[in-house]
Amino acid sequence: MINEKVNNRMFSLDTLKGMQSVRATFTLPKHTINLLSAVANQLGVKQKSIFDHLVEDKNVMGKIADEAQSYQPKRDQRKQKTFVLSRNSLSAIDTFARKHNLPRDVLVEFSIKQLYPVVAQEKKRHENRKKLLNEMEKFQVRSSQFMDKARYLIGEDDDMVQKLEDVFSQYDRSIEDLKTSIEKGRCMEQFQ
Structure with a gap:
């Protein structure tokens, strides 16, 4: 066969x-x-x-x-x-x-x-990734403030606070992964 x-x-x-x-x-x-x-x-x-x-x-x-x-x-x-x-x-x-x-x-x-056309395309994507990461980091600061508010309003041990902490913890890990990806793309910056 x-x-x-x-x-x-x-x-x-x-x-x-x-x-x-x-x-x-x-x-x-x-x-x-x-x-x-x-x-x-x-x-x-x-x-x-x-x-x-x-x-x-x-x-x-x-x-x-x-x-x-x-x-x-x-x-x-x-x-x-x-x-x-x-x-x-x-x-x-x-x-x-x-x-x-x-x-x-x-x-x-x-x-x-x-x-070179591949590099130009990847360089543009790299720049856009950096912009998106910057926005995500700003949201990360706001999410930290949001979590402080949630803990104050309903308490540290509330189920909702625990679930939100899981969500934002995953978000933080994702940002770290994206930073690694962007660091990898820095080699594109040297090309005109």
């Missing part, structure tokens, strides 16, 4: 080998390295998956290669970085680099630059 399902999905040894992870070293601007890292961190996606996505569309890769033709990288602003990517992604990068007579590093740099 399982073998039938595997055969129906048309797995081949070559397909599986293409998904295999390999290491490749590229010499890239630090800003580009940071861009890939920040997007992976913010979205909770592995860099390998991002590479796979960036190089899977041959038309886009062709346009990137055309755009990169006149680019002259500055050597002093570049750093070597080893990445894990799929064998298929590395093969696609090598193929397009040879076909368009470009260094692999330049092709990878321009591919990663495709992430």
Whole structure:
């Protein structure tokens, strides 16, 4: 039964080998390295998956290669970085680099630059999250005052006060979780 399902999905040894992870070293601007890292961190996606996505569309890769033709990288602003990517992604990068007579590093740099719209979108969301958190913190102050009033009016041991304390305690924990999430997104702030 399982073998039938595997055969129906048309797995081949070559397909599986293409998904295999390999290491490749590229010499890239630090800003580009940071861009890939920040997007992976913010979205909770592995860099390998991002590479796979960036190089899977041959038309886009062709346009990137055309755009990169006149680019002259500055050597002093570049750093070597080893990445894990799929064998298929590395093969696609090598193929397009040879076909368009470009260094692999330049092709990878321009591919990663495709992430700027994602960064712009995430940066805007990050700013909105910060605004919402600020409003939630203001409400937290008011809720503390509300709880003081509830304790005064109906007493510390009243069932309603106990339930309200549970609600606001959960609210406080949620705010702490949101702060952690916002802290994680601070890496987006460095990009223009």
